Amino acid sequence: MQQHKRPPASILFIFGGSGDLNYRKLTPALYNLFLDEWMPDRFAIVGIGRTEYSDEKYRGHLQEGLDKFSRRKAEDSHYGEFFQHVNYLQLDAGDIASYQRIADYVCKKEEEWGVHPNVIFYLAVAPQLVPSIAQELGTLNLCKEKNTTRIVIEKPFGHDLESAHELNDLLTGLFAEEQIFRIDHYLGKETVQNILALRFANALFEPVWNRHYIDHIQITAAESVGLEGRGGYYEHSGALRDMVQNHILQLMCMVAMEAPVSFEANEIRNKKVDVLNAIRPLKKEDVHEYAVRGQYGAGWMKGKQVTGYREEKGVNPQSNTETYAAVKFFVDNWRWQGVPFYVRTGKFMHQKSTHITIQFKEAPTFAFPAEAAESWRNNRLTISIQPEMDIRIRFQAKRPGQTMSLDPVNMTFTYENSDDHTPEAYETLLLDVMEGDATLFMRADQVESAWKVIMPILETWENRQPVDFPNYVPDSWGPEDADALIARDGHSWINLPPEKK
Numbered sequence: 001m002q003q004h005k006r007p008p009a010s011i012l013f014i015f016g017g018s019g020d021l022n023y024r025k026l027t028p029a030l031y032n033l034f035l036d037e038w039m040p041d042r043f044a045i046v047g048i049g050r051t052e053y054s055d056e057k058y059r060g061h062l063q064e065g066l067d068k069f070s071r072r073k074a075e076d077s078h079y080g081e082f083f084q085h086v087n088y089l090q091l092d093a094g095d096i097a098s099y100q101r102i103a104d105y106v107c108k109k110e111e112e113w114g115v116h117p118n119v120i121f122y123l124a125v126a127p128q129l130v131p132s133i134a135q136e137l138g139t140l141n142l143c144k145e146k147n148t149t150r151i152v153i154e155k156p157f158g159h160d161l162e163s164a165h166e167l168n169d170l171l172t173g174l175f176a177e178e179q180i181f182r183i184d185h186y187l188g189k190e191t192v193q194n195i196l197a198l199r200f201a202n203a204l205f206e207p208v209w210n211r212h213y214i215d216h217i218q219i220t221a222a223e224s225v226g227l228e229g230r231g232g233y234y235e236h237s238g239a240l241r242d243m244v245q246n247h248i249l250q251l252m253c254m255v256a257m258e259a260p261v262s263f264e265a266n267e268i269r270n271k272k273v274d275v276l277n278a279i280r281p282l283k284k285e286d287v288h289e290y291a292v293r294g295q296y297g298a299g300w301m302k303g304k305q306v307t308g309y310r311e312e313k314g315v316n317p318q319s320n321t322e323t324y325a326a327v328k329f330f331v332d333n334w335r336w337q338g339v340p341f342y343v344r345t346g347k348f349m350h351q352k353s354t355h356i357t358i359q360f361k362e363a364p365t366f367a368f369p370a371e372a373a374e375s376w377r378n379n380r381l382t383i384s385i386q387p388e389m390d391i392r393i394r395f396q397a398k399r400p401g402q403t404m405s406l407d408p409v410n411m412t413f414t415y416e417n418s419d420d421h422t423p424e425a426y427e428t429l430l431l432d433v434m435e436g437d438a439t440l441f442m443r444a445d446q447v448e449s450a451w452k453v454i455m456p457i458l459e460t461w462e463n464r465q466p467v468d469f470p471n472y473v474p475d476s477w478g479p480e481d482a483d484a485l486i487a488r489d490g491h492s493w494i495n496l497p498p499e500k501k
Ligand code: BG6
Pocket: 155, 223, 242, 243, 354
């Protein structure tokens, strides 16, 4: 990550320009970058899709999206200015001849601007369309320009190790690795990036950040939403593929990686991939001891009746797809030997909360009178990623009074900024793409190493029918087996107190 100045002239072609991701996330992100004066002096955004739109209609459609999803809406007087840069190209991604229109558009802008711009192809399309679009783009001469032409790929990146490997082969055959930006939007979150600052810009934490002082680590990514109409996609994915293979393992890498010697993209990614490669491979016969899956049934969510997963649209009524997953990992290296990493994620959880908890070992209590130690709690560092964005340290303090009684207290650092001022993950990531900074993106080997970690679980689950599905109700913390998984080691899942309003 470098200090930002405005990126050079850029054209962003968004495949899936009339789709949901662009509507909800990409255009709002680009608009906010524009308001913050991070967009290049010369830029163009071209939505590409099959739907018929005039430029004017397309802009109107995206403006609706801004009204609903942009973190800042009041500045609508800037809509006009922003939308001057937005065009629509109706194009059938399957029609080879139409790709020439993209090249023509670039030539036209190059002449108009007097510079050769960055050309960014953002593939916000269904995963099955990615290979053919990438292949057609690869035939354009402008894709040979390694320093200025980039391709952005959304998740899911493959369905398993083999398909991810095939996709990597295809992409790296057409583009240089430094041209390929594989998105994991968690890495763009402000609080996730702050993990590196916390760990490596403070003398306080690094000396105790290891197996000598840390008892165990928990990573929770609980969602209070269900499928939100994405049954067709989710049914072939499940919690392990949807959240653990990417977002959660990336969080784990940030927590567990060794100190980088620089913030250069490849250095950070090398350190992260070392973590993935050190995760102890699970033997299939042991999977049941290390991993728990769940699926929600029908019930109530915050006073509203919700259907069970198997009754959702696009879902097989006998589906075995998991909507909850919990796994215990070990990282076999000097720093982490023997320290369990418990991770969990689920849909329709009691509370939306993504957080990381570092639970320290117990300090010796012997010097204190027995009653002082009654309420003794281990030190704990909690990094709350969302919806609260804070860092809490729990330590013991003396209760005021004449006796030596102790209480655990929290010291909290909160991002003062309201949501209004904190950039959304996609803002950070799109800016990085325009700048050509790949630090927060997944390299081919990272993606494959992450698949390797979860393959034994995926395969075991696919081959063994769950007997108890559905096994948790909405508005809960998931199946009882997940509590048992961690209780066997004498621990329990840590939930944060609900957000204060
Ligand atoms: C996406 C998953 O990658 O992340 C979704 O496909 C999930 O199923 C989403 O809801 C969660 O992202 P966030 O930023 O809301 O935590």
